Amino acid sequence: MSKPPSGRRKESALSRERIVAEAVALLDEGGEPGLTFRALADRLATGAGALYWHIDDKRDLLIAACDAIIASAVDTPASKATPETRIRTIAGRLFDAMDAHPWIGGALTQAGGTLPAVRILESLGQQVQALGVPQKQQWSTTSALMSYITGVGGENAARSQLARRHGFDRSRLLTEVSQTWAALDAQAFPFARQVAARLPTHDDRADFLAGIDLILRGISASAQRHRR
Amino acid sequence: MSKPPSGRRKESALSRERIVAEAVALLDEGGEPGLTFRALADRLATGAGALYWHIDDKRDLLIAACDAIIASAVDTPASKATPETRIRTIAGRLFDAMDAHPWIGGALTQAGGTLPAVRILESLGQQVQALGVPQKQQWSTTSALMSYITGVGGENAARSQLARRHGFDRSRLLTEVSQTWAALDAQAFPFARQVAARLPTHDDRADFLAGIDLILRGISASAQRHRR
């Protein structure tokens, strides 16, 4: 992984890449609250202040960590698949990345307009274009896809953070939520009560992709209407 | 606004409602970082520790503040409009609430499964049901709508937080982002570059509703396919 020492005295000088890599490790272990400058400095055997020579501030660090994950997630090989399936593939890979690194959801929300967000926008936008969506609607269509994806990511992040806080696992947490919903007022919350039962056993990834398909169908329905 | 003192000695005893109301005010003024127990205690002329008699912790407080806004946003009068337009109305009201209180976006993400989230789910779910979506798809359809809405809200929140930090206004910030995107590598980011020009003048609310319409069209397209 790390390139061999180049013969210099210090094989492990501090660098932005090393800091970001360790930040990702810290985030994976403890979520967003797990990333602190002190813990990071400890792991890198340096002082907290030293980090500021390589990074601007915590936001910069979080976005850089996020970008490291996102960059590899959207880096899909060129393919001859239809734009629809390519969008599905990209979305699936993003879901998996957000699932493996639950802090990504929250980080991505804070990263609006920055590199990781642009990477996602770009890879989706190219396929939206290929889909034949007229120029004028390309932005709103792409950003709808993107908002949906980050929305799901954010909820994922919140859920796993909550589970961590209580020391629960995912299914225990969902069971808990399901029971709360089932006990809600029948007059005011009929839908939540009805849906509560299915909560603990539902498949997050399948539901996520069902949402993507809904949007894709909406896009193609709009196109047909236009063509007439 | 405040009801007249009821004749009791202490007209302003601490209460959960008063704390939450002041928390909303603090959040509106300074965003999420503006809400601290010390500032809140100051404004309520009490000690920070006193607040813990009425609220569990900061998360509890943030969710309660969020719920105060969401409850009034989803409280739409009964109407004979089509489910589609009712969904559009609910979404629009949520957008306006998230626009007026930009911290809502972030709070809502942290509020997964709790009351404010259930309120939104319920009001959307009832209309999804009215739309004739089959039982099995009602959950994934409703949560897709919900994820999209919270996703947009989160981005809104991030943008306004960033603008506040830099002391910029919204349009200044978008211009800045637009310039960054326009300067990206032409090979790697053609879509972002193309879309950059339109960024500063786009209408957030219209784009948001366009996304809602996309999902609604996807729903009705799925229904037609089913009916055949």
Next chain:
DNA sequence: ACCTGAACACCGTTCAAGT
């Protein structure tokens, strides 16, 4: 140029002590 580590100005939360 790069790193050290103490210091600063904050946080959320607890808890003995009061009324």
Next chain:
DNA sequence: ACCTGAACACCGTTCAAGT
């Protein structure tokens, strides 16, 4: 039952001082 306010265990960030 409810409130006080000091104390605790943290934060991110800065900056003089070192190499």
